[in-house]
Amino acid sequence: MSITLPGPTLGVVGGGQLGRMLGEAAAPLGVDLVVLDPTPDCPAAPVAADQIVGDFDDADAIGELAARVDALTFEIELADPAVLAAASEEHGVPVHPDPGTLETIQDKLVQKEALADAGIPVPEFVAVATAEGLERVVEEFGGVMLKAREGGYDGRGNVPVETPDEAADALDAVGGAAMAEEFLDFEREVAVMGLKGADGETRTYPVTETIHREEILRESVSPVRADDAVVAEAESIARDVLAVLDGRGVYGIELFETKEGEVLVNEIAPRPHNSGHWTIEGARTSQFENHIRAVLGWPLGPTDLVAPAVTANVLGDVDERESATLRNVEEVFAAPDADLHWYGKDDVYPLRKMGHLTVTEQGAEGSAADETDRDALLSRARDLRDGLTFRDA
Incomplete structure (x- = not known):
């Protein structure tokens, strides 16, 4: 394939923080983004070439998006698969991942049935x-x-x-x-960011440990603090999952490691995922850049770990909805091993994802990192994140 720059224009249904980070990854590639989102001046708008204001199932708005771009994707499962498929056919632009995959994943029962039918271990x-x-x-x-x-x-x-x-x-x-x-008595939750490219190529990022509280992801630790057998099993299952799904792009595959060392699939997201935000600093090619490459049919970038990394989500710590002002940011900016990502949301409310920070191991090869290193990274990421607040002291 011949690739020239400036590159094509990519249409994204959804303009939240994932769309924002897709836009940040697209610009160095010479790719323009046009996003569709019902919220005017959505988080992705400042880094996109343009925004179409419309609902995720608005056939006219999605048709307008398809008419203006060279390829379509989505960053939220609320996109309507039938509308996407119709717009793709009418305007002759590819859409990835496949709308049929989106339809399967949107219904958690249908998703689990598809995995079980394929012999993939699930609860x-x-x-x-x-x-x-x-x-x-x-x-x-x-x-x-x-x-x-x-x-x-x-x-x-x-x-x-x-x-x-x-x-x-x-x-x-x-x-x-x-x-x-x-209910599972699990040892830990883990995730694998899987990647499907052109001509059936598949890749996976290193297995990540995900730490949840109140059902919301709080931190991710890469590489996972688990033994080699669990890592190998999670990677193998992730590749089996990719074989079940149609369409190019990044897939967030969430799994459980049980107390007995069994690995079971929890859920799948047909898009970049919070569990993979660490790849921006911790991997050779971020999940966002690779999603763009995959959707456009370009060669995939390497998914190797370049440094152990811990990501901590910055969540709303207020009691009710209010205008968002994040305080104590200077502490993170002063840290030589931390990177802060602000999602550009105007309002904050309890537990809303407003940003994240990632702490990386300085001067360490990923393969040489031991569990103690990652324990220390996790503690440092939490300390930096917990120093941030939306509260007006």
Whole structure:
């Protein structure tokens, strides 16, 4: 393939922080972004060539986007796969990942069924639609994680149900039709950013440890603090998952490592993912650059670790929604081993993702990093992140 610069224009459905970081990665490649998002002046707008204001399922707006670009992708699962497919066909522009893959992943029950049918290890799960049915499942499993089949993300739409008498309220909380999944006594949660390029090429980034609280990702540690057998199994399963999915791009593959050392797939995101933000500083090619390369059919960049890295999310620490002003930033800027990423959101509210910082091991080869190094990195990232606040002292 012949590549010349300036490069093509890429259309992105969604203009949140992922769209913003896609735009930051696109500019050095000579690629312009046009984003579509319902929020005027969305976070991606300052780094995009243009924004179309429209809903993620607005056929006219997505058609306008397709008419202006050379390829389409999305950074949010709320994009409508049927509308994307129709716009792609009408305007003759490719869309990646494949809308059919997006449709499968949007419904968590359908997603799990597709994985199980492919022989990929997953936790036990069952569809539930009534409180009575959920009560029976809770009794059988001894407690479950109830997940809304559609629309949930960042822990939203997930409700732990420990006893049968919690069933009715839990089902109401997730909005009805749901999937119940067995509680796992897991050792840790891990993630693999998988990559599919042209001609069936696949790559994976090093396995990452993800640390959640209240169902929201707080920190990621790369490489994972796990033994070699678990790492090998997670990488192997991630490649099996990629084989099930159609379309080029980055896929965030979330997994559990159980107390027995078994590795099971939790969920998949058909896009760059919070678990892979560390790749901006910690990998040879970031997940965002590689997503752009893959979607455009360009050669993929190397996914090697260049330094152990810990990412800590900067979340809203306020009591109610207010204008966003992040304070104590000078402490992070003064740190020679830290990089701060601000998502450009005007308002902050409790636990909203507002940015992240990444601390990298200085002067250390990734392969030589031991667990103590990563423990220290994690502690340092937390200290720097916890010094930031949106509260007005």
